[in-house]
Amino acid sequence: MRTAIVSPTYNERENVEWFLRNVREQLPNAHIFIVDDNSPDGTGVEADRLTAEISEVTVVHRATKDGLGSAYRHGFDVARAAGYEMIVSMDVDRSHDPSVLPALVGAVNDGADIAIGSRYVPGGGTANWPLHRRLLSAWGNRYTAFVVGLQVHDCTSAYRAYRATALEAIDPSSTRADGYAFLTELMRRAARSGLTVAEVPIVFVDRQYGKSKMSGRIVVESMLLVTAWGVRDRLHRLKSLLARRRA
Numbered sequence: 377m378r379t380a381i382v383s384p385t386y387n388e389r390e391n392v393e394w395f396l397r398n399v400r401e402q403l404p405n406a407h408i409f410i411v412d413d414n415s416p417d418g419t420g421v422e423a424d425r426l427t428a429e430i431s432e433v434t435v436v437h438r439a440t441k442d443g444l445g446s447a448y449r450h451g452f453d454v455a456r457a458a459g460y461e462m463i464v465s466m467d468v469d470r471s472h473d474p475s476v477l478p479a480l481v482g483a484v485n486d487g488a489d490i491a492i493g494s495r496y497v498p499g500g501g502t503a504n505w506p507l508h509r510r511l512l513s514a515w516g517n518r519y520t521a522f523v524v525g526l527q528v529h530d531c532t533s534a535y536r537a538y539r540a541t542a543l544e545a546i547d548p549s550s551t552r553a554d555g556y557a558f559l560t561e562l563m564r565r566a567a568r569s570g571l572t573v574a575e576v577p578i579v580f581v582d583r584q585y586g587k588s589k590m591s592g593r594i595v596v597e598s599m600l601l602v603t604a605w606g607v608r609d610r611l612h613r614l615k616s617l618l619a620r621r622r623a
């Protein structure tokens with residue numbers, strides 16, 4: 377399958393060259409789209425310079441920082457319009473190990489609609505994350521899976537491979553959330569569309585270079601949205617149950 381990698385960047389100057397070289401080594405034929413939001417540290421300029429040395433790289437420049445969700449939505453649209461049959465989403469900050477790429481892409485080639493790089497299946501985990509971050513992520517995921525009724529163990533991992541037809545069914549452009557909630561919303565839609573999801577174990581490595589864009593606002597956005605979806609789904613079920621009784 378013709379494959380594209382979509383990777384948003386904001387101030388990843390210390391990471392972008394490492395990222396491009398390692399992804400190129402793992403998947404020699406995949407096209408890489410970097411979506412840069414005019415990083416003040418010059419990540420976009422550095423990525424442009426590297427296109428001369430590393431094949432099949434396109435840098436998509438956007439004028440202002442508009443959030444991770446928005447950058448992924450934009451990158452997915454660009455890759456789909458270019459006709460790629462499989463689209464991988466991946467962070468640039470070295471948290472997503474490029475050596476997992478063949479397994480991730482392999483799972484979609486073997487028939488899955490979506491393959492998730494998962495921290496919460498046997499063999500997966502997190503390296504050098506502080507305790508509060510580990511607990512927040514692990515319990516956030518359990519809470520989300522329970523409330524939204526997902527069978528997936530890691531619904532906030534951004535490291536994923538999608539069949540283009542799966543993205544079409546999910547329609548990411550019509551989502552609004554920005555942080556983890558964006559990733560969860562895509563999984564919720566995938567489940568509703570009956571798409572098959574495979575999980576490939578990953579060990580998530582905390583970033584060593586550059587600054588985290590994680591914030592309290594992102595966590596709150598995610599928890600509120602998940603709770604609202606849970607309540608809405610249950611009300612919906614209750615209503616159809618009552619309607620059936622009355623009939």
Ligand SMILES: Nc1nc2c(ncn2[C@@H]2O[C@H](COP(=O)(O)OP(=O)(O)OP(=O)(O)O)[C@@H](O)[C@H]2O)c(=O)[nH]1
Nearest residue numbers: 384385386411413442443444447467468588589590
């Ligand atoms: N284009 C664009 N990329 C972004 C934006 N925010 C984050 N990114 C990129 O999205 C990826 C994930 O962002 P991170 O800052 O690592 O967020 P995180 O993974 O949730 O948190 P940490 O790993 O703790 O930093 C990285 O490649 C970032 O450079 C944004 O507003 N615009």
Ligand SMILES: [Mg+2]
Nearest residue numbers: 467469471583
């Ligand atoms: Mg990160």
